[in-house]
Amino acid sequence: MLVLALESATELSAVAVADRSGVLAVSAPERGRRHGESMAPAIESVCAAAGVTLRQLDALVVDVGPGLFTGLRVGVSTAKALGFALDIAVVEVGSLELLALGAARTWAAGAGVEPPLLVPVVDARRGQVFSARFGPARPRGPEHIERVDQDRLFDPEELAGELTALVEEGCACLCLGDGAVRYRELLAGAGAEIAPGELHDPDVAVLAGTGLARAEAAGGRPAAEVTARYLRPADVRINWEQRLAARPARGS
């Protein structure tokens, strides 16, 4: 099983090729919002470095967000295009679970200490964040973590309020992600711990490893069904006709 993993949900983008033995090649992470320019050349260079061709791939793995719209579009559309062209499945991994999976690896080896609740926080821009919670898997599963609640869009103050309540109940919370960095003071003020630097970025190697395991266990999805998780307020039909009742027709 050989997979190509595409990460572009936040300002950091990277790609990696992995098989059962581990990561074969990983691109230098790019920071910024030029994912559209950097991703295709990065795929070419990791494949060359790993000594594989696209035709040898068995599955694609992509971070489907939530995160930056501009970044997600690049990763998801690239995964879909390659999935169609190569006729292989795509494994979707969420950005928040990916951050939690990265952090969980560090505690998986440790023993004796009760692991904290993992609270990945991704900057949603315009003063909002995406967040979810993950606890240790019981019984221990291959991914070490278990989702506690769904991905949601928060005002940072609202998230801080929920964390304060959890901390007061005696639950240790570890915040990670670019949203945790941006709202560090607010979240630390709520009593949450802020993770060390290396855990704030999604790790494309973790993405590749997780995707590979999931592809082997359950397969992926057909490219046509893969979508970015924008996680924005309810998508409703705009009733222009009603809005413009007794007004001139559209376009006049």
Add this chain to the structure above:
Amino acid sequence: MPTAIETVTTSAHATRDVGAALSGALRPGDVVLLVGELGAGKTTFVQGMAAGLGVAEAVTSPTFVLVRPYRCAPPGSARNPTALRTLLHADLYRLERTGELADLALGEMVEDEAAAVIEWGEVAGPVLGRGALTVRLTADDDLGEQERRVGIEIPEDRQADAEALQSAVAALDDVGRRRS
């Protein structure tokens, strides 16, 4: 409570001047929601904003392209007193669903030393409304044909900008006839 500035303009030219005055108060990352019926003068107002930022290109309705970027004069120059490099002009009139707003990525685009002005902005309110400025243009039966009521709402944490804008608007000709 946001600060509200209310005025009545007596000509399209005056509406344009208020737009230019507003642009002087803008900062990178700002989103201006423009609310008003067809013919209320939304595009005219945007033309004024563009003039206030030293945009050289002609501003037209972006209806068919959804978002059009305009390059401002160099930031901090005589023609553009702000820190903006780009004015993004969006028109949501072609959108069928509010979910399509996400595809415009306006919240991210304004991070690049830009501000966005959005026609039919009330549709975007629930998505982009946090910290946004709102401009309401109204043509009323109790106003003359060329007159428009212009209401500008500025977030409460922008008091200094609101005061500067209020004096700038008050200094304009053909505007400032205030109505309650």
